[in-house]
Amino acid sequence: MVRAALPGRLSWRAGTVSAVRQETPSARTLVLEIPDWPGHLPGQHLDLRLTAEDGYSAQRSYSIASDWSAASGQVEITIQRLDDGEVSPYLTDVVEPGDQIELRGPIGGWFVWRATQPAPVLLVAGGSGIVPLMAMIRDRGRRRARQPFRLIYSVRTPEDACFADELRRRVRDDPGLDVHFVYTRKTPDGWPTPPKRIDVATINSHGWPPDFAPDVFVCGPTSFVETAADILVALGHDPKKVRTERFGGA
Amino acid sequence: MGIISRGFGGRRRDSAPDLPPGQYLTHDFPVLSAGPTPRVPLDRWRLTVATESGQKHTWDWSELLALPSEEITKDIHCVTKWSKLGTTWRGVSLDTLFEDVETAADYVMAHSYGGYTTNIPFEDLLDGKAWIAYEFDGEPLHPEHGGPARLLIPHLYFWKSAKWVNGLEMMLEDEPGFWEAAGYHMYGDPWSEQRYQGD
Numbered sequence: 001m002v003r004a005a006l007p008g009r010l011s012w013r014a015g016t017v018s019a020v021r022q023e024t025p026s027a028r029t030l031v032l033e034i035p036d037w038p039g040h041l042p043g044q045h046l047d048l049r050l051t052a053e054d055g056y057s058a059q060r061s062y063s064i065a066s067d068w069s070a071a072s073g074q075v076e077i078t079i080q081r082l083d084d085g086e087v088s089p090y091l092t093d094v095v096e097p098g099d100q101i102e103l104r105g106p107i108g109g110w111f112v113w114r115a116t117q118p119a120p121v122l123l124v125a126g127g128s129g130i131v132p133l134m135a136m137i138r139d140r141g142r143r144r145a146r147q148p149f150r151l152i153y154s155v156r157t158p159e160d161a162c163f164a165d166e167l168r169r170r171v172r173d174d175p176g177l178d179v180h181f182v183y184t185r186k187t188p189d190g191w192p193t194p195p196k197r198i199d200v201a202t203i204n205s206h207g208w209p210p211d212f213a214p215d216v217f218v219c220g221p222t223s224f225v226e227t228a229a230d231i232l233v234a235l236g237h238d239p240k241k242v243r244t245e246r247f248g249g250a
Numbered sequence: 251m252g253i254i255s256r257g258f259g260g261r262r263r264d265s266a267p268d269l270p271p272g273q274y275l276t277h278d279f280p281v282l283s284a285g286p287t288p289r290v291p292l293d294r295w296r297l298t299v300a301t302e303s304g305q306k307h308t309w310d311w312s313e314l315l316a317l318p319s320e321e322i323t324k325d326i327h328c329v330t331k332w333s334k335l336g337t338t339w340r341g342v343s344l345d346t347l348f349e350d351v352e353t354a355a356d357y358v359m360a361h362s363y364g365g366y367t368t369n370i371p372f373e374d375l376l377d378g379k380a381w382i383a384y385e386f387d388g389e390p391l392h393p394e395h396g397g398p399a400r401l402l403i404p405h406l407y408f409w410k411s412a413k414w415v416n417g418l419e420m421m422l423e424d425e426p427g428f429w430e431a432a433g434y435h436m437y438g439d440p441w442s443e444q445r446y447q448g449d
Contacts, residue, residue, distance in 0.1 A: 010446050014253055040430055051252035052259050082373045086274065094257045102252045107446065109432035110284055222281040226394060229286035239286045241363060246281050 012049065013037070015103045017095055018074065023162040026102035027128060028066060028092045031074055035105055039068045043112035043217065046077065046105030050087060055236055060087045063132040063219075063245075064106065067139035075103075078162060080128035093186040111217065111245045115145045119215045119241075122207045123151040124198070124228045126220020130162050132245065137167075141174045148176040152206050154198050154224065157186040180206040198224070203231050210236035219245040253307035267352050268325055270440040276332040280392045284428065286412050288363040288393070295398055297382065299418045301353045309347075314382065314399065317342045322381055326411070327440035329446055339402055341383030344375045347418075357424045360410075361417035368412050368427035370403065370434065372420070379405060383416065407438040407445070 015034040020078075022028050040046075044064055051057040068078035081092040095101070113121060113136040123133040123139075129154055142147055155161045167179050182202055183195050194204075208214040216237060218228045225246045234244050266275055299307040309317075321340050327333045358370050374380065383402040384391050391397030396413025400421045403410050409429050430436055434446040443449055 010448065012252070050255040050258045052253055056259075056441060060275065072307055090258050101255065107433065110428075122255075187285055188259070201406050220315055220392070226281070226287060233286045239288070242286050244283060244285055246283065 002249055009046075010104045010107070012102045012104045014100050015075070017097050017099045017101065018221075019097055020095065023078055024160055026160075027078055027162050028081070029076050029078045030091065030101075031076050031094060032101070033073065033101065034075055036073055037073065038106070039070065040064055040075070040106035041109075041114060041221070042067055042139040043132045043136075044106035044108045044133070045082070046103050047107060048077075048087070049092075049102040050090065058087050061107070063135070065131045065134050065138075067135055067142050077127070078131045078134075105139045106211040111219070111243050113139065113215065113217065115139065115143050115147075117215055118147065119237040120148045120208050120212050121150070122192070122216045123149065124203070124207075124215045124220075124232075125151065125152075125153045126198075126214070126224030126228070128162065129156060129220030129224070129245070130216075131219075131245070133217055135169065136217065137174075137177065140177070141170055146176065148178075148208075150178045150180070150207060152180050152182060152198065152202060154182040154184060154220070156184050158183065158188045161196065180233060187196070188225070198228055198231075200231050200235070203228065204235060207232070207235075210238070213238070213241060217245075220247070222246045257347050259292065260345065266335065268335055269425055270327055271288060272331040272442070272443050272445075273327055273331055273415060273440065276334055277396055279334065279395065280328065280330075282328065282330060282393075282409075283364075283413065284366065284399065285364055289394055290363050290398055290414060290416075295416070297347075297416055297418075299347065299351055299420070301351060301420045302422055303352075305350055305352070307347075311398070313374070314342060314384070316375070317346055318426045320375075320381065321406075326404055326408050329407040329438070329445050333440075336406065338387055339383040339398070340385035340388075341381035343378060344380045344382070347382065348376065353420045353421050355420035356386075357421040358424060359419045359421055359427060360412040360415055361419060362412045363414040366412060366414070366428050368410050369405070369421070369425055371424070371437070372412055374403060374406065375418075379403065407440050408440050409434065409436075431437075 015032040019031040062077040065078040079091045082088045295311045323338045325335045381402045384399040401412045401415045
């Protein structure tokens with residue numbers, strides 16, 4: 001196992017929302033200006049703290065969607081609205097540019113892609129599991145890195161796909177990036193197959209052969225990650241090369 | 251005191267006095283792991299306690315089940331902020347496992363199928379504070395949640411309760427395990443919010 005550099009004390013910082021972008025009907029990106037942000041690796045997350053007027057506060061972790069360049073100094077998080085959630089509806093519906101939010105990070109040294117890793121990369125996203133994987137795709141693009149990337153992205157309907165336009169543009173402009181969509185409820189017009197869930201054939205056809213020893217990152221809801229990781233291991237991928245991030249709950 | 255978040259009231263629907271600071275209640279059972287779920291056949295399952303002198307004590311599955319077990323009902327707290335109250339487990343107390351183990355070491359590294367590790371002070375495993383758990387809610391522990399058997403140390407953040415546990419290695423000096431080497435706290439007390447190093 002690679003030992004990550006040990007961060008110092010993670011202090012809370014006040015970030016300012018500089019812009020918001022609606023990604024899908026239920027997902028929104030917050031662009032944050034965070035003074036003295038130390039930078040982050042693609043795949044890391046941050047902790048966010050909201051405080052009500054009476055002092056009640058709630059904390060959540062969110063994956064960082066953006067790659068880091070000191071020049072832009074900006075950090076983006078993309079939040080999927082959970083209807084029964086306490087924090088995500090606030091971030092997707094209420095927050096406006098100019099608002100301040102307390103943040104700390106970056107956090108996590110395991111589920112990260114480093115441009116120094118020479119292996120080809122397979123990204124497998126379920127729903128909003130695309131977010132940390134998008135940071136990897138963006139980091140690769142900014143660096144013009146040569147490692148071939150393949151993304152398998154499972155969404156319910158075409159409307160649920162985050163970053164769809166950007167992904168299409170990158171497939172055209174970033175050499176060595178392939179993207180394959182899996183639609184589980186509704187496909188776009190003219191799609192060659194009916195809706196289906198990710199399966200052995202999908203990963204076999206659109207992933208890398210285990211012989212290539214790719215670095216694999218799987219992120220999504222628990223049941224999705226369990227299914228995808230089981231398939232990868234059954235296909236012969238070394239479990240130690242398959243990194244997972246699961247989410248579920250409120 | 252943080253910045254006030256304009257328009258944030260919080261739902262507080264599930265507030266409870268038993269919640270450590272920064273935690274929220276969940277009623278489902280989230281799964282968090284660093285890699286694929288290992289599937290460990292019971293006839294190949296082993297648990298080994300290795301002391302600092304190199305002595306090894308090993309139990310296979312039937313030997314584990316033959317030890318006296320306890321039903322445990324405890325709250326559990328994940329560093330990712332969810333807490334689940336009143337969870338019920340069955341397992342073997344580490345006091346039972348360590349009855350015949352001679353050691354002067356103060357620290358333990360828990361090892362798991364799949365390669366995960368986490369460090370715990372030895373005293374946090376004794377006196378009715380920790381178990382090797384193999385049932386949850388009266389059912390065999392599901393592989394996603396660490397089955398066939400996991401460490402259960404409810405008073406620490408749940409990353410210390412190593413899933414798929416297969417070894418306890420006594421250490422004279424404390425060393426970071428998997429998440430600790432990646433910046434998580436060496437101890438992990440939920441009531442002091444010891445999430446990351448320096449907390």
